[in-house]
Amino acid sequence: EDAAKEETAAEETARAAEADKSDTLVGFAISYTGNGFMQQLSNVVKEGFEKEGYTCEVASADGDATTQIEQIENFVTMGAKLVVVMGVDPTGLTDVGKRAMEQGTAIVAFTTKIEGGETTYVGSASEAEIGEGIAQLGSDWVDKTFADAGDGEIEAVIFGYSGTPEAAERSEAIKTALADNAKLKITYMEPESNSLDAAQQAAENLFQTKPDTKLILCYNSGMSNGVNAYVMSGGSAVKDKSQFATFGSDISEEIINNIMASENNESVVRGCVSLGDFDTIWADLYAPCALILEGKEVEPEYLGEIQLVTAEAFKK
Amino acid sequence: METTKVQSFIRNNVLVFILIGICALFSILSPNFLSVTNLLNVATQNAYLIIASIGVSLVMISGGTDLSIGQLISVVAICTGAALEWMQLPLPIVLLFGLTVGVLLGLFNGFVANLLNIHPMIVTLATMTMFQGISFLISGSKAIYDLDASFKYIGQGYVGPIPVPVIIVIVIAVIVDFVAKKTYFGRFIYAAGGNPEAARLAGVSVKTIKLAVFAICGFLGAVASIVMVARAGSANSTMGPGTEFNAITACVLGGISFIGGEGRVKGVVVGVLILGVLSNGMQLVGLGIYVQYVVKGLILLLSIGYDTYQKQAKVKKVVTTKTA
Amino acid sequence: METTKVQSFIRNNVLVFILIGICALFSILSPNFLSVTNLLNVATQNAYLIIASIGVSLVMISGGTDLSIGQLISVVAICTGAALEWMQLPLPIVLLFGLTVGVLLGLFNGFVANLLNIHPMIVTLATMTMFQGISFLISGSKAIYDLDASFKYIGQGYVGPIPVPVIIVIVIAVIVDFVAKKTYFGRFIYAAGGNPEAARLAGVSVKTIKLAVFAICGFLGAVASIVMVARAGSANSTMGPGTEFNAITACVLGGISFIGGEGRVKGVVVGVLILGVLSNGMQLVGLGIYVQYVVKGLILLLSIGYDTYQKQAKVKKVVTTKTA
Amino acid sequence: MSETILSMKDITKRYPGVVALNKVSVDFHKGEVHALLGENGAGKSTLIKVLSGAIENDEGSIDIDGCTYEKMTPKISRSHGIEVIYQEYNLINSLTVAENICLGAKSKGLVDYKEMEQITNDIFKPYNINIHPKTLVRDLSPAHQQLVEIAKAISKNAKIIVMDEPTAQLTVSEVENLYDIIRTLQKKNVTIIYISHRMEELFTITDRVTIMRDGQYVTTVKTDETDRKSLISLMVGRELTETYPGRDCIKDEIVLEVKNLTGYKNEDVSFKLKKGEILGFSGLIGAGRTELMRAVFGADKKHSGQIFIKGKNVDIKSPKIAIMNGIGLIPEDRKWQGCFLNMTIEWNIAITNIRKLSRRFVVNDARVKAQAEEYVNKLNIKTPSILQKAGNLSGGNQQKVVLAKVLAGDSDIIIFDEPTRGIDVGARHEIYLLMSELVKQGRSIIMISSDMEELLGMSDRIIVLREGKVSGELAREEFSQNQILELASLE
Numbered sequence A: 001e002d003a004a005k006e007e008t009a010a011e012e013t014a015r016a017a018e019a020d021k022s023d024t025l026v027g028f029a030i031s032y033t034g035n036g037f038m039q040q041l042s043n044v045v046k047e048g049f050e051k052e053g054y055t056c057e058v059a060s061a062d063g064d065a066t067t068q069i070e071q072i073e074n075f076v077t078m079g080a081k082l083v084v085v086m087g088v089d090p091t092g093l094t095d096v097g098k099r100a101m102e103q104g105t106a107i108v109a110f111t112t113k114i115e116g117g118e119t120t121y122v123g124s125a126s127e128a129e130i131g132e133g134i135a136q137l138g139s140d141w142v143d144k145t146f147a148d149a150g151d152g153e154i155e156a157v158i159f160g161y162s163g164t165p166e167a168a169e170r171s172e173a174i175k176t177a178l179a180d181n182a183k184l185k186i187t188y189m190e191p192e193s194n195s196l197d198a199a200q201q202a203a204e205n206l207f208q209t210k211p212d213t214k215l216i217l218c219y220n221s222g223m224s225n226g227v228n229a230y231v232m233s234g235g236s237a238v239k240d241k242s243q244f245a246t247f248g249s250d251i252s253e254e255i256i257n258n259i260m261a262s263e264n265n266e267s268v269v270r271g272c273v274s275l276g277d278f279d280t281i282w283a284d285l286y287a288p289c290a291l292i293l294e295g296k297e298v299e300p301e302y303l304g305e306i307q308l309v310t311a312e313a314f315k316k
Numbered sequence B, C: 001m002e003t004t005k006v007q008s009f010i011r012n013n014v015l016v017f018i019l020i021g022i023c024a025l026f027s028i029l030s031p032n033f034l035s036v037t038n039l040l041n042v043a044t045q046n047a048y049l050i051i052a053s054i055g056v057s058l059v060m061i062s063g064g065t066d067l068s069i070g071q072l073i074s075v076v077a078i079c080t081g082a083a084l085e086w087m088q089l090p091l092p093i094v095l096l097f098g099l100t101v102g103v104l105l106g107l108f109n110g111f112v113a114n115l116l117n118i119h120p121m122i123v124t125l126a127t128m129t130m131f132q133g134i135s136f137l138i139s140g141s142k143a144i145y146d147l148d149a150s151f152k153y154i155g156q157g158y159v160g161p162i163p164v165p166v167i168i169v170i171v172i173a174v175i176v177d178f179v180a181k182k183t184y185f186g187r188f189i190y191a192a193g194g195n196p197e198a199a200r201l202a203g204v205s206v207k208t209i210k211l212a213v214f215a216i217c218g219f220l221g222a223v224a225s226i227v228m229v230a231r232a233g234s235a236n237s238t239m240g241p242g243t244e245f246n247a248i249t250a251c252v253l254g255g256i257s258f259i260g261g262e263g264r265v266k267g268v269v270v271g272v273l274i275l276g277v278l279s280n281g282m283q284l285v286g287l288g289i290y291v292q293y294v295v296k297g298l299i300l301l302l303s304i305g306y307d308t309y310q311k312q313a314k315v316k317k318v319v320t321t322k323t324a
Numbered sequence D: 001m002s003e004t005i006l007s008m009k010d011i012t013k014r015y016p017g018v019v020a021l022n023k024v025s026v027d028f029h030k031g032e033v034h035a036l037l038g039e040n041g042a043g044k045s046t047l048i049k050v051l052s053g054a055i056e057n058d059e060g061s062i063d064i065d066g067c068t069y070e071k072m073t074p075k076i077s078r079s080h081g082i083e084v085i086y087q088e089y090n091l092i093n094s095l096t097v098a099e100n101i102c103l104g105a106k107s108k109g110l111v112d113y114k115e116m117e118q119i120t121n122d123i124f125k126p127y128n129i130n131i132h133p134k135t136l137v138r139d140l141s142p143a144h145q146q147l148v149e150i151a152k153a154i155s156k157n158a159k160i161i162v163m164d165e166p167t168a169q170l171t172v173s174e175v176e177n178l179y180d181i182i183r184t185l186q187k188k189n190v191t192i193i194y195i196s197h198r199m200e201e202l203f204t205i206t207d208r209v210t211i212m213r214d215g216q217y218v219t220t221v222k223t224d225e226t227d228r229k230s231l232i233s234l235m236v237g238r239e240l241t242e243t244y245p246g247r248d249c250i251k252d253e254i255v256l257e258v259k260n261l262t263g264y265k266n267e268d269v270s271f272k273l274k275k276g277e278i279l280g281f282s283g284l285i286g287a288g289r290t291e292l293m294r295a296v297f298g299a300d301k302k303h304s305g306q307i308f309i310k311g312k313n314v315d316i317k318s319p320k321i322a323i324m325n326g327i328g329l330i331p332e333d334r335k336w337q338g339c340f341l342n343m344t345i346e347w348n349i350a351i352t353n354i355r356k357l358s359r360r361f362v363v364n365d366a367r368v369k370a371q372a373e374e375y376v377n378k379l380n381i382k383t384p385s386i387l388q389k390a391g392n393l394s395g396g397n398q399q400k401v402v403l404a405k406v407l408a409g410d411s412d413i414i415i416f417d418e419p420t421r422g423i424d425v426g427a428r429h430e431i432y433l434l435m436s437e438l439v440k441q442g443r444s445i446i447m448i449s450s451d452m453e454e455l456l457g458m459s460d461r462i463i464v465l466r467e468g469k470v471s472g473e474l475a476r477e478e479f480s481q482n483q484i485l486e487l488a489s490l491e
């Protein structure tokens, strides 16, 4: 009987804890939800926390650094216990982060580190690593496809983007890392924006001056889809599709689809850098968050790894 | 007399000469610029923008502005993509659907402007935000890709050596120019923009004109959207926004007045082409993107400034008052 | 007579009532909304926007528009950051430098508009692109962070319980309102916007007014930029762009006419606050960003529509017909 | 003969603080020329706008062709053959003359520009209007715009044509032309509703006169059964002396000398203005009087020539410099150059001398108010309050605001370009007195006027321009209408 009582008591505390949990607000300040990847990420995180019994609200800054500061402040006002921040401009979040923590709201910087902050950092990789990953995909493909090419014989172009400091870092890393491959003659340029159509237009223009380009590395996958749209179109200057490749970063259904199609040269997007599937991402993120929410000590950094995705990787 | 004619010809075509000048400059700077493929390229790249700008120009001539065109394009892109891929509707129905959505959104702008009696610029300032929200809500931020080849033909196909988008542009430009110049409906647009009260008193239904102009702008926005999506072979909600900005810049450059009542479709086409050639040429020459921004701004200022200067030079003795 | 006064009071303050209405609504929907911290929060968050909008409103009253304000903010942000961190200049010099850059860019806008004799809206359409290029060229797309605490005090400090940015806003709003309403310089701005030719013939140097107004707008843009950077504690080239859009929306909402010659600084402040409270409240309530867009657009339309309707309302029988 | 074609019944229209029309009832007969007469702000234009559907009446109805309308719309109004020439012309500036004339005539199908030009020329020809159909309206002078308005109304084959102050800016010969037009129309049994403040015109062409006062109908009389005096007393409610004030105050000092001025429309113009003098300028429309004065005032560029003020050579590059040198200009076009339509009366009046009403930079509101009150009383500006926007005033009252604005500027040399355009007889007399007062104080006046009577009555000397050049100068003893017309027109 005692045992039964104890059991109900335990159940009650558990239920109380549950109820307590659902009163606990977790904020997710995401930089942007304008593409499938980011949108799905925001859903995964929200559902993840809710499955654990917490209340979670997502606020998208829609790419504006100032808006993001406001949203974090608003989360603090709402009494959030924890805010997961995916920074638009991480350097500008140091102070708002500090203020939040002073008022009892923990901050977890996610994917981008908040410079100079004492916040916990969960990252899959730094921008530099992502950039290096993209470069490696390109470099490997060239080594495999043009095994006998001499130094500087293969024309490669980087479609960078430096609209934000973060982006500039990644683009810079692609440039630096790709330079290690001696086979390549590298040109760096920036389309008008980091969108699909801007990249498509830039590719069209590019082939006017450099019809022999074999490789285009893009800041993100959206841009590589744009390059693909041009190369696969009727007016394309690339006749032998197997002799061409483009790579970028971030995974989405569309990009997976294109990567798979590249096996039969029905697409020239031959791979991308992935920050892992959503399950891994969520698991990485939740580990420190759970500790914080339970009031336990956490380590300052949790780093995941990037994955290089190619058609072969899918076969495995 | 002869010299005056030449002078006035030059005055009326300053922008065409500027366009030619810029082309000449780039031909010297880059060997690749002056090739048929590249020029067709520029035309194709800017096809959607020309179509959208023509739509916006009509609204501007009627005395308004459409700031929502970019987001309208985005909504139509998603709706078209969804109809094609998610609902698997046949192509003609899809096109009809996309165009209808465009017209409806345009009508909404016009209707609200008439109903609340506020300036179209203000209305579309509000609806652009709304349309953006709607587009993302429909798409759920997802891209719709792998579109049907028959659909992609609209953006990527060729008729003989001429890309389909270029043909669409030419057809639209010719029709709209004709309507604007030669039909009563067209002249009423100018009248409504030039002096709405006078037009109303002369029996022109200014509200109907406004509604019609917005419907046409919505229609052309939808065509632009379809061309854009078909060219990319994929649709997502970020396609379109920003177009309003380029379209208005092109219109202004092309001599469409902010105040209404003035401007020619021809000018708009030239305006877009100047912007398009600039960005193509600067990339071919290899200018960095930020240097491009600065140069583009400067050229805009100089072109518009020179055009205005030419037009303001006082026309002497237009009216000869002979006393009989 | 009494009722007429009340009616006209309501008519003149529709927006204030709308603001109060929105606040009331959010107080019911969210327990966190109506707290001193949150309201101060909203004020602080929107401080830079209020300052910039006041600048833009002056340009609009004088008959122009400033589309370049967002990029001007970006250039000033980078210049201020660079002076502070890269050049390690002392704070007063840094501030002076930032403000000077703002004024110079503003003067450039005004100068070009006067020189080329083209509408300020067109000029700033071109200079916004230029300024953006300049900002990125200076910053090299890098962020400048870890700014000095004394500098950050401007954006994050408190005087008693009041945040410094709020104090700056109040000081600026009061001064500008005074200048606009009570000095002859202010009246000249209205005159130049209301009817430039008549103003010129009345001995007002319209060109000088235009130049002055742009300089002030540049100055206020620089102040906005400094507040913004100090609040974030970091500067980069993406800070600012988009402000032009919000500022113009706020001005329009606050009753500044597109045509010029009309509007009050008070209205602009209310306009920004409506937008600010909306976005704060909607987040507290937990609306998704895209739903927020749609709601924001609707509320904009309704507010402006209702305001216009009130002002245009026919006076039925308010005037008692006395037969002499 | 006197068959009623149109009757307006109990028309009431209210604006905030004003009853513009108070139960006004008028009948108009077929084929008559029916004048509306009343002081500025009496409600004439408002009545017309109700008739054309430009504004909505609050009460009352309109009977026409056996139909009764509580509210008119522009469409219905036109469908009954009503055409209106508005006081503030209503043309579309960015379109050509031909397009404006033909606007609304057709609404479907294709535009035939050749045909439009032909129609326009056909309309212009009988009336000696020499304007190219392809000219943009915005390139026309106000007077030419007025001619186009008139032509446009005639072209529509209307049954009723309303003319709201059509002659306010026309010179004698164009007015004669207009009379011819009206007589021709009358023969075709067209009804003309004619509004004018020029009394002599009423007696020349109208059959009946309806008098309005303060928004109310006073009476309707047959023109040939009344005289000028009784009309005026019905209109203003009291007797008026109508003689031009005499004076004798010309000094020898030359305050302004223009030497060999060549400008956009003028060639080699020289003249002198003495202290205490009223110098009249005459000429046909397009003679370049306005342009000459704009050049003197610094509003337009001069190609060459010198200007001496009180013997000192002054380079007047802008109106600001002119004003600083004691010159004031009352522009010809009140809507575009004179009034700030969206500003209050008090600010309109204060704009030229606002610096004087300020301490440092701060404007003294009380003085702005006091000054506005002063001029509102002096010029009898009809308004509910000095806080009324100028755009809400009647045409004549706007003109008075423009006058007040320049008078407040306290200049030594005042250029009046068509000063009494649209101003009623009573107020006109006040303005003449005011001008006399000004010259007696030692100021000097240049007056451009197309109103021959006023020009002859007020000037001390008249200079006639023709095609931008001085074609003659007449001293007071030599004044005659014929002499002036001869100098003004080409031989």
Ligand SMILES: Nc1ncnc2c1ncn2[C@@H]1O[C@H](COP(=O)(O)OP(=O)(O)OP(=O)(O)O)[C@@H](O)[C@H]1O
Pocket: D015, D016, D018, D019, D020, D038, D039, D040, D041, D042, D043, D044, D045, D046, D047, D087, D382, D383, D391, D392, D393, D394, D395, D396, D397, D422, D424
């Ligand atoms: N939009 C308006 N708002 C307020 N008051 C108005 C408006 N329009 C006209 N009024 C007033 O109505 C009255 C009648 O004006 P109306 O223009 O009919 O006069 P009018 O007889 O034509 O005078 P004028 O001889 O000066 O042209 C005036 O007192 C005027 O101030």
Ligand SMILES: Nc1ncnc2c1ncn2[C@@H]1O[C@H](COP(=O)(O)OP(=O)(O)OP(=O)(O)O)[C@@H](O)[C@H]1O
Pocket: B314, D139, D140, D141, D142, D143, D169, D265, D283, D284, D285, D286, D287, D288, D289, D290, D291, D332, D333, D448
């Ligand atoms: N390019 C122009 N831009 C603006 N206004 C102009 C222009 N050219 C002429 N005007 C206006 O047209 C009018 C000139 O009228 P016009 O050429 O008939 O001379 P005028 O002799 O002064 O006429 P009037 O005898 O009627 O006074 C002036 O009011 C002037 O302001």
Ligand SMILES: [Mg+2]
Pocket: D044, D045, D046, D087, D164, D394, D395, D396
């Ligand atoms: Mg009138």
Ligand SMILES: [Mg+2]
Pocket: D289, D290, D291, D332, D417
């Ligand atoms: Mg004149």
